[in-house]
Amino acid sequence: MSEANGLPARLIEKAREVVDANRAAGRRILVVESCTGGLVGAAITEVPGSSDVFEGGFITYADEAKTGFVGVSGDVIETFGAVSIAAAWAMAQGGLERSRADVAVAITGVAGPGGGSAHKPVGTVVFARAERGNDPRRVVADKKDFGDLVRAEIRFQAALCALELLMPDAPAP
Template sequence: MTQSMLPEEIINLARRVIDENRAIGRKVALAESCTGGLVAAALTEIPGSSAVLDRGYVTYSNEAKREALGVSGDVIEAFGAVSIACVYAMAQGALMNSDADVAVAISGIAGPDGGSEFKPVGTVVFARAMRDSEEREAESKLFENEDRGGVRYQATLCALELLLP
């Protein structure tokens, strides 16, 4: 058996996500931007992940967010791709275009470029949407003093945490 290329901390958390969601019969969907599919990759490292992971979208460009997830161009123009409004719309789009019970979305500025005074490098926004629920959960985090890989690593851990029941 080959060893995963992902860090043990991510694999262990992904295993919890799969085990705990499988135990309650819950399916998940993902809408990833700055993580580029790392959350889906972590989940699919775990045997039995197909019982939990319904699908994942990597919507790196604004066009992909609009086309695949139905994010309004007005939302992206008004608030930006790295915003609670956009990421919540991404989560809603992933949920509506899947058979999942919960969807998590991630968008951020991993760097080294692309940051601004108001959204510096290391800014990552997360959202979770639940089917048949008005519950809205979204937050913005700043992973300071991290390189590109560090931002993506931290974002992957946070997204996995949001997938726990």
């Protein structure tokens, strides 16, 4: 895997597809990242002209950042956990509400090597997408188990999935 500026070429290529497709669709995009720690935003901003479509991002690694930056309810985190469809959806919806973006994707998970549990093992990552104008009760989310990969590979795979969700024609997961 060749790398550009420290990022895998495959990640940059997917980000280029996202930028080009969203530019053609006239959409602005936003990311709300937890376990990827800004990796998705970094990949997008490697693409020349990404400012045409990239509104920005929130890195909400700590639970307090999720509640403070994008308004995730403490009750959601306490009841369902930070790695849950409820939390990811609230992150995406909160990011969308705090921006001019047309679509927001959120990523939260357990990248390891520690922090996993029997219910949410290392490699568990949850994604959600919120789109302006859609019914906010319509949850578009998915949970993936990337298994026993190393931390960097879990984050890479999660970033690729998040980028795929930012494509204008991306189906609900």
